[in-house]
Amino acid sequence: MPTIVEVANRAGVSAITVSRVVNDSGPVSSQVRARVEQAIAEIGYVPNAVARSLRSKRTDTIALVVTDMTNPFFTTIAHGVEAAVSDSGMMLIICSTDERDAEEERYVRMLLQRRVDGILLVPAGGGAAAIKRCREQGTPLVVVDRRLRGRGADVVRADSKAGAFELGRLLVSLGHRTMAVLTGPIAVPTADDRAAGFRQAVAAAARLRPPRVYRGAFTIESGRDMAKRALSATPRPTALFAANNFIAIGVLHALDEMKVRVPEDVAVVGFDDLPPAMVTFPFLTVAAQPAYEMGQRSVALLLARLSGGRGPGQPYQEVVLPTQLVVRRSSGDPLGAPEPSI
Amino acid sequence: MPTIVEVANRAGVSAITVSRVVNDSGPVSSQVRARVEQAIAEIGYVPNAVARSLRSKRTDTIALVVTDMTNPFFTTIAHGVEAAVSDSGMMLIICSTDERDAEEERYVRMLLQRRVDGILLVPAGGGAAAIKRCREQGTPLVVVDRRLRGRGADVVRADSKAGAFELGRLLVSLGHRTMAVLTGPIAVPTADDRAAGFRQAVAAAARLRPPRVYRGAFTIESGRDMAKRALSATPRPTALFAANNFIAIGVLHALDEMKVRVPEDVAVVGFDDLPPAMVTFPFLTVAAQPAYEMGQRSVALLLARLSGGRGPGQPYQEVVLPTQLVVRRSSGDPLGAPEPSI
DNA sequence: TTGTACGCGTTATCAC
DNA sequence: GTGATAACGCGTACAA
Numbered sequence: 001m002p003t004i005v006e007v008a009n010r011a012g013v014s015a016i017t018v019s020r021v022v023n024d025s026g027p028v029s030s031q032v033r034a035r036v037e038q039a040i041a042e043i044g045y046v047p048n049a050v051a052r053s054l055r056s057k058r059t060d061t062i063a064l065v066v067t068d069m070t071n072p073f074f075t076t077i078a079h080g081v082e083a084a085v086s087d088s089g090m091m092l093i094i095c096s097t098d099e100r101d102a103e104e105e106r107y108v109r110m111l112l113q114r115r116v117d118g119i120l121l122v123p124a125g126g127g128a129a130a131i132k133r134c135r136e137q138g139t140p141l142v143v144v145d146r147r148l149r150g151r152g153a154d155v156v157r158a159d160s161k162a163g164a165f166e167l168g169r170l171l172v173s174l175g176h177r178t179m180a181v182l183t184g185p186i187a188v189p190t191a192d193d194r195a196a197g198f199r200q201a202v203a204a205a206a207r208l209r210p211p212r213v214y215r216g217a218f219t220i221e222s223g224r225d226m227a228k229r230a231l232s233a234t235p236r237p238t239a240l241f242a243a244n245n246f247i248a249i250g251v252l253h254a255l256d257e258m259k260v261r262v263p264e265d266v267a268v269v270g271f272d273d274l275p276p277a278m279v280t281f282p283f284l285t286v287a288a289q290p291a292y293e294m295g296q297r298s299v300a301l302l303l304a305r306l307s308g309g310r311g312p313g314q315p316y317q318e319v320v321l322p323t324q325l326v327v328r329r330s331s332g333d334p335l336g337a338p339e340p341s342i
Numbered sequence: 343m344p345t346i347v348e349v350a351n352r353a354g355v356s357a358i359t360v361s362r363v364v365n366d367s368g369p370v371s372s373q374v375r376a377r378v379e380q381a382i383a384e385i386g387y388v389p390n391a392v393a394r395s396l397r398s399k400r401t402d403t404i405a406l407v408v409t410d411m412t413n414p415f416f417t418t419i420a421h422g423v424e425a426a427v428s429d430s431g432m433m434l435i436i437c438s439t440d441e442r443d444a445e446e447e448r449y450v451r452m453l454l455q456r457r458v459d460g461i462l463l464v465p466a467g468g469g470a471a472a473i474k475r476c477r478e479q480g481t482p483l484v485v486v487d488r489r490l491r492g493r494g495a496d497v498v499r500a501d502s503k504a505g506a507f508e509l510g511r512l513l514v515s516l517g518h519r520t521m522a523v524l525t526g527p528i529a530v531p532t533a534d535d536r537a538a539g540f541r542q543a544v545a546a547a548a549r550l551r552p553p554r555v556y557r558g559a560f561t562i563e564s565g566r567d568m569a570k571r572a573l574s575a576t577p578r579p580t581a582l583f584a585a586n587n588f589i590a591i592g593v594l595h596a597l598d599e600m601k602v603r604v605p606e607d608v609a610v611v612g613f614d615d616l617p618p619a620m621v622t623f624p625f626l627t628v629a630a631q632p633a634y635e636m637g638q639r640s641v642a643l644l645l646a647r648l649s650g651g652r653g654p655g656q657p658y659q660e661v662v663l664p665t666q667l668v669v670r671r672s673s674g675d676p677l678g679a680p681e682p683s684i
Numbered sequence: 685t686t687g688t689a690c691g692c693g694t695t696a697t698c699a700c
Numbered sequence: 701g702t703g704a705t706a707a708c709g710c711g712t713a714c715a716a
Contacts, residue, residue, distance in 0.1 A: 001479065003693055014703045019695060027701055044478055049455040050401065051693035053392045054708050061435075061456075069424055072620055075417045082411055082438050091452060093403075094436045096424050110433060113391040114403075136386055137343065220619060252622045277562060278414055278620050280594045345709055356687050361711060369685055393709035396692050 002043045011039035022047055053115065060090045062118045062302060063111045065104060065130075068218075069096035073245060073272045073291050074122065077144065080295025081120060088303060090117070099124045099217070112137050118302040120144050125187070128152075140305035142298045147189035148318075154305070155318040156298045160190055160271070161197035163287030163323030167241055167269045168201025170285070170327065172208065175335030176239040176267065179211040180230040182251065183243035184218045191215070194243040194271055212237070216247070223250020231260065238266060238335065245272035248284055252330075263332025273326060285331035287323040294321060344385045353381035364389055395457065402432045404460045404644060405453045407446060407472075410560070411438035415587060415614045415633050416464065419486065422637025423462060430645060432459070441466045441559070454479050460644040462486050467529070470494075482647035484640045489531035490660075496647070497660040498640045502532055502613070503539035505629030505665030509583055509611045510543025512627070512669065514550065517677030518581040518609065521553040522572040524593065525585035526560045533557070536585040536613055554579070558589070565592020573602065580608060580677065587614035590626060594672075605674025615668060627673035629665040636663060 004022075008015045013032060020026040021036040028036075039045075053059045064081050066074040078094060085092045093116065097103040101124050108130040111119055118140040121130055127143060131152045134141040142154045171179060181198050184191030195213050202208050214230055216222035223242060227250065230237055242248035248270030255262055262268050273288035297319055305314075346364075350357045355374060362368040363378040370378075381387075395401045406423050408416040420436060427434045435458065439445040443466050450472045453461055460482040463472055469485060473494045476483040484496045513521060523540050526533030537555050544550050556572055558564035565584060569592065572579055584590035590612030597604055604610050615630035639661050647656075 004695095005693080015693090016695070016704085017702065020702090023695090025695090029701060032701080046451075046479060047455050048396075048457060048693050049452075050392060050395045050457050051708090052695080054390075054396055054693080054710090055695050057708080059392065069417070069421045070617065070619055072414065072417075075411070075414075078436075079411045079438070082436065086437070091435050091437070091456070093433050094420075094424065095428070095433070096421070109388075110391075113389050114433070115390065115392050137388060246619065249619065249622055256623070274620060275412065277412055277588065277591065278616060280591055280625060281598070283622060346711095347709080357709090358688085358711070359686065362686090365711090367711090371685060374686085390709055393692090394711075396694090396709080397711050399692080 002045045003048070004045070006043060007036065007039045007045045010043060011035045057115070059115050059117055061093060061114070061116050062090055062120065062299070063093040063095060063107075063116045064120045065095045065097060065107055065111075066122045067097050067099045067124050069094070071218075071246060072275055072278060073289065076275055076291035077122075077295040077298075080292035081299055082295075084296045084299035088299075097124050101125045101129075105129055108133055112139060117306055118142070120298045120302065122146060140302055142301050144294060144298050145190065147193060149189075151316050151318075154301045154316050156294050156301060156321070157190075157319070158289040158294065158321045158323050160193035160323075161200075163271060163289070163325070164194040164197030164241070164243075165201045166323070166325045167271075167285075167287050168198040168211075169204070170325065170331060171239045171241070171267060171269065172201060172205045173334075174239075174267065174332065176237075177208055178235050178237045179239045179241065180233070180237040181211050181213045181241045181243065182223060182226040182230060182247050183213065183215060184247075186215055191218075191243060194241075198241050211241070218244045218246055220246050220250040220253070223247035224254040225250070227251040227254035228258070231255075231258065231266070239331075240266060240268050242268065242270040245270060245274060245286075248272075248286075252284075262330050267332040268330045270330075271323075282326075282328055283330055285328045286326050288326050289323050290321050297321070344387045345390070346387070348385060349378065349381045349387045352385060353377045399457070401457050401459055403435060403456070403458050404432055404462065404641070405435040405437060405449075405458045406462045407437045407439060407449055407453075408464045409439050409441045409466050411436070413560075413588060414617055414620060415631065418617055418633035419464075419637040419640075422634035423641055424637075426638045426641035430641075439466050443467045443471075447471055450475055454481060459648055460484070462640045462644065464488060482644055484643050486636060486640050487532065489535065491531075493658050493660075496643045496658050498636050498643060498663070499532075499661070500631040500636065500663045500665050502535035502665075503542075505613060505631070505667070506536040506539030506583070506585070507543045508665070508667045509613075509627075509629050510540040510553075511546070512667065512673060513581045513583070513609060513611065514543060514547045515676075516581075516609065516674065518579075519550055520577050520579045521581045521583065522575070522579040523553050523555045523583045523585065524565060524568040524572060524589050525555065525557060526589075528557055533560075533585055536583075540583050553583070560586045560588055562588050562592040562595070565589035566596040567592070569593040569596035570600070573597075573600065573608070581673075582608060582610050584610065584612040587612060587616060587628075590614075590628075594626075604672050609674040610672045612672075613665075624668075625671050627670045628668050630668050631665050632663050639663070 004015045007018045095107040104124045183195045214226040269285045273286045346357045349360045437449040446466045525537045556568040558568045611627045615628045
């Protein structure tokens, strides 16, 4: 593999001159430039970015660490990230932790060894270890999709609480009085916020019993399981709130198996929309998060840190994006309304 | 940022000894090891993988270049790739070319500069330029999901022709006699193979007119457009074959808009399944590709090249995986069958 | 078991 | 406008 020195020899110049031509840094006479360019073409020189990084201390690479690459919500974020990263001439490393803290730690360690310029992280749990590591090394970190207890990093997330509140208010306005919340693990802020927002909406209505809250994982299996438990409770809920898209899918599967009709027998609302590209016939009423935009904004925040515009001394920012209420069939008509005449 | 030398000084040893401790290469007395490990912990040393790569000429990084990150088929491949890559302690760079040759070239150039250990490529077009570049540099390349004209690289793909043939045979057996194929661009082997396979199935039946073939892009918009054109043809087809998942979704949207019922008025079959995770109620009859497995097999092929087991001199391999026919509602019942009594 | 010398490919600094 | 020198952080080859 030819090096810059070999190009230099062939062109009869020094290595640094070749470097100047390649990077367009510093003055080079047009004659020399031509000779160098020809030499490059002749021997097929490809600059070595590894060596360059060793000197420059920049890799022009950032990493995105998500909890679940199969979830379209995260792949949509990834898409937004990729677009933004590519625009600024960098490359993107993607890691999937499978919601496991240990994997998250392993990945962050590897990424820091590789000296990536920055990390976008969807923490599996609290993310404390990762945040600490990054800070020690001075590598910018943006936490995506999860609220942070302390202020330890920039954050980009959607307003889970407000979105859940809207869904709750919708169901209340449709006349539901017994509802259940199916959400994710304890201590995951996203899971808590959504439960809290929904409960608040119910509490705001007079004389409604607070919804029962089921805790599981953000998975289809867990959604299915929680739905079955919720429906066997007394009194049986007339509406279910699934705190993310996978839980919602699990719920729909469970109801289908139980021959419970949606929305006729039970209304269902969820968090996270499915990308329109993937859904043939949208059905589910949801609070949609702006996933693509979240990806882009995360990169923007990271790049701002990198360009030093906001040095490491600057206070951390939290960008909270609004969700959008999308009402579809699964939430049903007002309870007690007359049956439509056929 | 502390270096290996600083660790060495603090521990009162030489740099190479620290290296031996960190990489567990070469003998180190347990006393010295303890001293070194303590020094590492105290000053928070994080090995520099960039410098290591410069020496070792390996980056332990591979890249996946796809045409469309929003397509669940490719994200499923990516998921399989990620799992396999992670298992072998490497990291994964992901690039999305948006089906543009120029982007593909740009990405490949950047990746080769970064000295990635290998590249998995879903070519936007023929992929000739990328293949040539990689070969010149001696970087292993595996082409994914596309057949190659010449033998210039390892290939992992599904059997598009056989899958399309099965779909065609199904429709023929259901009694359809006028059908249309909605496929991707000319010169993309995948698009051609699927059209050819389907046509062959029709030709195998006696006295059927060959299906009309529409050419567009592998996008929802294109699918919608082609569906409208196909349905306004005379004689009007009773069945449509969409050559990938996005085209199929576009078709379903178009038919919905035109108030054409599926499968009552027109039967629809497609290529590529949607991951079960994303679909609430599966509806479409498809030839499903083993996307996840394709991702894994691609990595396996790449790693085989890397480990030298199959040196660069070895002949290129082509792995062709079978598709699976999944019959659902969209393909309908046999034509002319009595209406089901309610 | 431990250490010395050198090179990996590039670029910043300073000199001409 | 061009070049010599050194340094980035690490690991191989060899010596002690």
